[in-house]
Amino acid sequence: MAKVIIFFSCLLAIVATAYGAFNCPKDDGQYEDPKQCDKYYECIDGLPIEKYCPDGLVFDPLNRKINKCDHVFNVDCGDRLELQPPQPSKKCPRKNGFFQHPDPSVCNIFYNCIDGEAVEITCTTGLHFDEYSGTCVWPENAGRQNCGQVGNILSDGFTCPKDNALDNRGIAVDHPKFAHPEDCQKFYVCLNGVTPREQGCSDGTVYNEVQQRCDAPENVPGWWVSSV
Numbered sequence: 001m002a003k004v005i006i007f008f009s010c011l012l013a014i015v016a017t018a019y020g021a022f023n024c025p026k027d028d029g030q031y032e033d034p035k036q037c038d039k040y041y042e043c044i045d046g047l048p049i050e051k052y053c054p055d056g057l058v059f060d061p062l063n064r065k066i067n068k069c070d071h072v073f074n075v076d077c078g079d080r081l082e083l084q085p086p087q088p089s090k091k092c093p094r095k096n097g098f099f100q101h102p103d104p105s106v107c108n109i110f111y112n113c114i115d116g117e118a119v120e121i122t123c124t125t126g127l128h129f130d131e132y133s134g135t136c137v138w139p140e141n142a143g144r145q146n147c148g149q150v151g152n153i154l155s156d157g158f159t160c161p162k163d164n165a166l167d168n169r170g171i172a173v174d175h176p177k178f179a180h181p182e183d184c185q186k187f188y189v190c191l192n193g194v195t196p197r198e199q200g201c202s203d204g205t206v207y208n209e210v211q212q213r214c215d216a217p218e219n220v221p222g223w224w225v226s227s228v
Helices: 002-018 223-227
Strands: 028-030 038-046 047-052 057-059 067-069 097-100 108-116 117-122 128-130 135-137 178-179 186-191 194-198 206-208 213-215
Touching: none
Parallel strands: none
Antiparallel strands: 028 038, 038 047, 057 067, 097 108, 108 117, 128 135, 178 186, 186 194, 206 213
């Protein structure tokens, strides 16, 4: 009997050493690591099991869900500043999260990375992606630098006209649009009148230059000419 007690005592000592002598506040539950924001402990009958959130996500002790791992911008890590080594892939600095375009001049495009797979998302015209909130916001709120200062000529040679575009009231348009010369589904947007971006209409619609929006083909005279 004494040998059995000694064995279990040694086993508990080994487990405590392996998990940094973490003490479970309660017998059962999930608790944050005091130093690392994406590390936590699953306590079962008072025994801590060391676990990690998926790369790019961090542990939120205030989250009432069973899965308490969430995006960085939703969690206050406080002094838990350490993170596991990143597991990057193409366009994804980490396997999960929202990340800005690698070109610092492209502020309206970002990537939603899910398990290392990137989905490209374009902000609504005139907005910039803010990595701290994970959303598109007004440029003055994003506070990003050098947006649109390079790459003002698209690969097809399009540049924004120097003359300000005016609406039907004679007021300058903030983000004027221009029809694509060859593809009826595509058009250009000049952010702040100087930075060109190519955009496209959804399937089944074409760009209406008069209305400055995507429209049904029957409402756009001559659309079939540009589509040939």
